[in-house]
Structures are given as C-alpha cells and as structure tokens.
Amino acid sequence: MLGTFASVEKRVIGQGTCVAYKTYSKAHGQLVFRHYRRELWALKELAVVTKEDSVQSHIVQFMDHQESxxxxxxxxxxxxxxxxxxxxxHSKNPQLAHCFLEQISQGLYYMHQRDIIHCDLSPSNILIDSRTGCMFICDFGCAHSNASLDQDGEFIADEEIGTRYYKAPEHLFGSRVYTPATDVWSLGAIFSEILIGYPLFNGESDIEQIGRFVFRLGKPSLQVQTEELANCPDANKLIFFDDNDSDMEDYYSDDESESEFANSRLPLAAILEQENVPQLDRDIITNTLTWSIKERWALPRINTLLHS
Known part of the structure; x- marks a missing residue:
C-alpha cells in the first residue's frame, strides 16, 4: 500500500506473526523526514505498547522502529x-457509523488528554480488526502537540496538512493553528458520511470545498468572520460570503450531473431531514460541523451523550 509520504507492506516475523512495515524513504527529503519524526514522536508520547492498551485507547499499537x-x-x-x-x-450504514463514533471519539479523547492533535483524521487512517470490529487510529505523520503553545495558547504548524473532505473550514482559509476542534470537525464529517452514505463536503479544490461549506452550512456569522476567520492567512477568500452568490456554480465539477448538483446545494438541516437521521445524531452532526471553532462540541460532551 502506497501513501502520500510512506509505503506499507505486510511482513511475517517470528513464529508467523503478521506485522505492517511502514517505510519512509530517505530519498524523499526533509518533508518526509519531518512526517516520520512527527509520527515516531506521537507514538512514543501516546505510549500504546500492548495489545490491551491499543484496544482500550483505540490507538494502533506501536511495536518497534528501525533505520536502514x-x-x-x-x-x-x-x-x-x-x-x-x-x-x-457508498450506502448508508448506521451501525458502522455509531461504532466509529463511539470508538474513535474515545481514541481522540485519549490523544487530546495527552496534548496530541491528530490533524489528519480520515477513513483511510482508521484501521479495523476484522475479527472483533475494534477500530484503531493510525498514521500520525501530521500530528502536532497542543502543549507546544504560542503566546495565544495555540500551536502553530509549519505546513498545510489534512485531507480536504475532512478538513475544518479554518484550515481551508490557511490556518496552521491546530486544536482539538480540528479533530472534532473531522470526526463529525466522517460520521455523517457513513450515516447518510456520501460525503457532505466533497470539493475537488480548496475553493470548491469552501463553496460546499457555504451551501451546506450557510454563511458564517459576521462575528465568526471577524473574530475567527479574519485571523486566517487566506482571509481574502471571505469574498465568498458577500451578497452575490451567482458565481458559486463555477466551483462545481463540469461532469457533475444536474441531480448531484441540486443535492450538493441542499443545506445540512434539509439533508438530515431527508435522510431521517435520528435527533441525537443530528445534534452531534450540527454541533461538530460548525464554522466557529469555539462552538464545536468538545469530545467529553459527545462521549457523555453516547453513554447517556
């Protein structure tokens, strides 16, 4: 399996034990080395060293590291x-959606308690044990520390990271500040996709992705624009929130069918109504997928609701 920065292959060691070897090539330069170093650091900080730890924390077990x-x-x-x-x-799977939400919200909370933000939560970065159904967060090459803070109490990343479909709005405006709310947005985006059978935000470029946000969520409030998004490096993209939406159709793929285009314009509330999403699930989705970083529900609240 070949990823963006590394390849993964199955190997058999010892007495028939199957392991995954994740290889970062030194020939790919400093960017790849930073991802390797960041992943190794995160795995050591998370200290998941046994199978039992891994199951309880929903973090993939780190067995060893080698250098050639x-x-x-x-x-x-x-x-x-x-x-x-x-x-x-691409079909609805409420059972899988709830298994994902319950397990991965616990895994993220475990990480955040240890001041680590994943920053690139996506369906490809969730492993599943086919025998037990247990899920594990993996691929920490984009992880950052919430403990290494700037003067405003936030961590500044050194490069753009994240998978577009699951990337929070502030990062589409160039923010390199990663907090637990970054992972909460991704959690909500993946949960909703499994629940309704298709991604809510599937732009093929950053500009198109912002258009998807606007159609689904409406425009952010003036307060969010001025107090949160205006601080992002690419705040000039706020032109999307003026009163003229006539050009928004330009940000959709040429091969998108008329029905797909019409559906892509449906607001989030209408989609949840159309798909008969239960009220608790609606509450979780609408309160994790918010323009405002400050208003996104924290993981303890989500976990409490799931177990109430």
Missing amino acids: ASSYHLIFPFYSETLAMNMNN
Whole structure:
C-alpha cells in the first residue's frame, strides 16, 4: 500500500506473526523526514505498547522502529481492513457509523488528554480488526502537540496538512493553528458520511470545498468572520460570503450531473431531514460541523451523550 509520504507492506516475523512495515524513504527529503519524526514522536508520547492498551485507547499499537541506510521503518500489528474499505459501497450504514463514533471519539479523547492533535483524521487512517470490529487510529505523520503553545495558547504548524473532505473550514482559509476542534470537525464529517452514505463536503479544490461549506452550512456569522476567520492567512477568500452568490456554480465539477448538483446545494438541516437521521445524531452532526471553532462540541460532551 502506497501513501502520500510512506509505503506499507505486510511482513511475517517470528513464529508467523503478521506485522505492517511502514517505510519512509530517505530519498524523499526533509518533508518526509519531518512526517516520520512527527509520527515516531506521537507514538512514543501516546505510549500504546500492548495489545490491551491499543484496544482500550483505540490507538494502533506501536511495536518497534528501525533505520536502514535508505529508509526509516515503523512497525505495527497488521490489519487488512480500513474504515475507507468498509465505506466503498457508498450506502448508508448506521451501525458502522455509531461504532466509529463511539470508538474513535474515545481514541481522540485519549490523544487530546495527552496534548496530541491528530490533524489528519480520515477513513483511510482508521484501521479495523476484522475479527472483533475494534477500530484503531493510525498514521500520525501530521500530528502536532497542543502543549507546544504560542503566546495565544495555540500551536502553530509549519505546513498545510489534512485531507480536504475532512478538513475544518479554518484550515481551508490557511490556518496552521491546530486544536482539538480540528479533530472534532473531522470526526463529525466522517460520521455523517457513513450515516447518510456520501460525503457532505466533497470539493475537488480548496475553493470548491469552501463553496460546499457555504451551501451546506450557510454563511458564517459576521462575528465568526471577524473574530475567527479574519485571523486566517487566506482571509481574502471571505469574498465568498458577500451578497452575490451567482458565481458559486463555477466551483462545481463540469461532469457533475444536474441531480448531484441540486443535492450538493441542499443545506445540512434539509439533508438530515431527508435522510431521517435520528435527533441525537443530528445534534452531534450540527454541533461538530460548525464554522466557529469555539462552538464545536468538545469530545467529553459527545462521549457523555453516547453513554447517556
């Protein structure tokens, strides 16, 4: 399996133990090295060293790391399935959605309690044990510390990271400040996709993605624009929120069908009504997918609701 920065292959070690070797090639330069170093740091900080720890925390078990003349290697238990593989049929799967939400919200809380933000939560970065259904967060190459803070109490990243479909709005406006709310948005976006059978925000460019946000969520309030988004490096994109929406159709793919285009314009509330989403799930989705970073529900609130 080949990823953006590393490749993963199945190997058999010892007495038939299957493991996953994740290899970062030294030939790919400093950017790849930073991802390797960041992932190794995050795994050590999370200290998931046994299978039991892994199951309880929903963090993939870190077994070992090695270095050769040409590569860096991270070694994990091998799992043949990812959440993305289970979502490939694009059909509604409420049972899978709730399993994901319950387990991964616990995993993120475990991380955030240890001051680590994943920053790139996506279906491809969730492993599944096909025997037990247990899910594990993996791929920490984009992780950042919430403990290394600037003078305003926030961590500044050194590069753009994240998967577009699951990236919070502030990061589409160039923010390199990553907080627990970053992962909460991704959690809500993935949960809603599994629940209704298709992604809510599926722009093929950053500009198109912002258009998706506007159609689904409406425009952010003036307060959010001025107090939160205006501080982002690409605040000039706020032109999307003026009173003239006549050009928004330009930000949709040429091959998008008329029905798909019409559906892409449906506001979030209408979609949840149309899909008969239960009220608790609606509350979680609408309160995790918010323009405002400050208003997104914290993980303890979500976990409390799930167990109430």
